Amino acid sequence: MVTLNDYLYSGSTIFRILNNYIRDLRKDAKVNHxxxxxxxxxxxxxxxxxxxxxxxxxAQSQKIREFYRYMAKExxxxAxxxxxxxxxxxxxxxxxxGYIVEYIYDYYEKYGSYPSVAQLKDRLSCFRDFIAYRIVISLPKCYSDSEEDRKKRELEYLYQIANILPEFLEERGFTAEPAEGIMESTSPLLKEEVxxxxxxxxxxxxxNEYQSLHITFYDNxxxxxxxxxxxxxxMDDVAEIGSANHRLYEKTQEKDRSRREAIPEGECRYFDDAYERGMKLLNLQMKDLDVNMFAATDNSHVNDGCGLYRGRLILPYEHLSRFQTDSEE
Incomplete structure (x- = not known):
């Protein structure tokens, strides 16, 4: 079986690694149907x-910047x-x-059999976050009389921005994708049309106290x-350095995936392959990797300049509050 781990110690660039992995994976897939x-x-x-x-x-980032300029004005x-x-x-x-492992396991637990290839393909068509943008807002304390008031107003502004965003981006060639009832909002601050x-x-x-609003767009x-x-x-602090930190989320996933061994080995090759690939990745020792523009002293201290581990930044933009008045906004 071909795995990504087989290519991460060669000293190659990330593109050469991908080229070789894709080539060998496709070749192996055709041989083994x-x-x-x-x-x-x-x-x-x-x-x-x-x-x-x-x-x-x-071009896409430039359109997102237009919403930045709108917010800076409004x-x-x-901040x-x-x-x-x-x-x-x-x-x-x-x-x-992980999607393969979880879907097959849940299906097996419910029906006592394995999903068809067509069902599995349908599950794997749900990726919508290859590209992701994050908007983080803060109301400086000098604009509120109390912390409770500041948090209340900050939340109101967040939902105001959420109400505006879909129409703003749709005018610039994006189409908002239905969430299909997943985590449907119960907040009265979110307008019915969005x-x-x-x-x-x-x-x-x-x-884990994770809080955020998520919306997916199709860039036409x-x-x-x-x-x-x-x-x-x-909310961003909780997600990045607090109780909802991604490393803690991954630890939960590790435990979750370890229970997947309840499925008899050898009965479903798609499960077996995905499980083995996932476990190998979770056990990677980052300091041993040899990939162009990547360095690590351990699994916590990583300098990733190639999009291998932490992704590639495509839009850094910051607005610091400059407007100050003694009156309420």
Missing amino acids: NEIDLVHSNFLIHIQEMLEHNDFLT YPFL FTFRGRIKSLIRAEEKFN HPYYRDYISHNGV SSRSYAEVQLRTKE
Whole structure:
């Protein structure tokens, strides 16, 4: 079986690694009549195109910047950041194999049999966050009489921005994708007309305290999907360095995937392959990798300049609150 790990110690560039992995995976898939590995190959080609930083990313980021300029004009008293990234290769590979493992396991647990190839392909067609943008806002304390008031107003501004975003981007060639009832908002601050598009992790606050608004757009000019996340600074801190930190999320996934061994080995090759690939990635020792523009002293201290582990930044933009007055906004 071909795995990404086989190519991460060669000293090659990330593009050479991808080229070789895709080539060998596709060749092996054809020899073994493995339809899922063919889907896997196409998935990796899409990642490769993203990492190449094609012109459409510049054009797309420019449209997102237009919303930044709108916010700077309409909310001069807010501080906010815009960030954009392409999903990292390792994280995308983990997610692809994780989807296979989880879907087959859940299906087996429910029906006592395995899903068809067609059902599995349909599950793997749901990737919408290769490209993601994040808007983080903060209302400086000098504009509020109390912390409770500041948080209340900050949340109101966040939902105001969420209400405006879909129409703003649709006028610039994007189409908001229905969330299909996933994490449907219960907040009265979200307008009825935009309800179908948002996954609201604020009104559905989970066990790990993760909070954010998520919406997916289809960029008609580049024919690609992009996810936009909206958060307050406090929500972003919880997600990045607090109880919802991604490393803690991954630890939960590790435990979750370890239970998948309940499926008898050898009965479903798609499960077995995805499980093995996923476990190998989770056990990677970053300091041993040899990939161009990547360095690590351990699994926590990583300098990634190639989109291998932490993704590639495509839009850093920051607005610091400059407008100040003694009166209420």
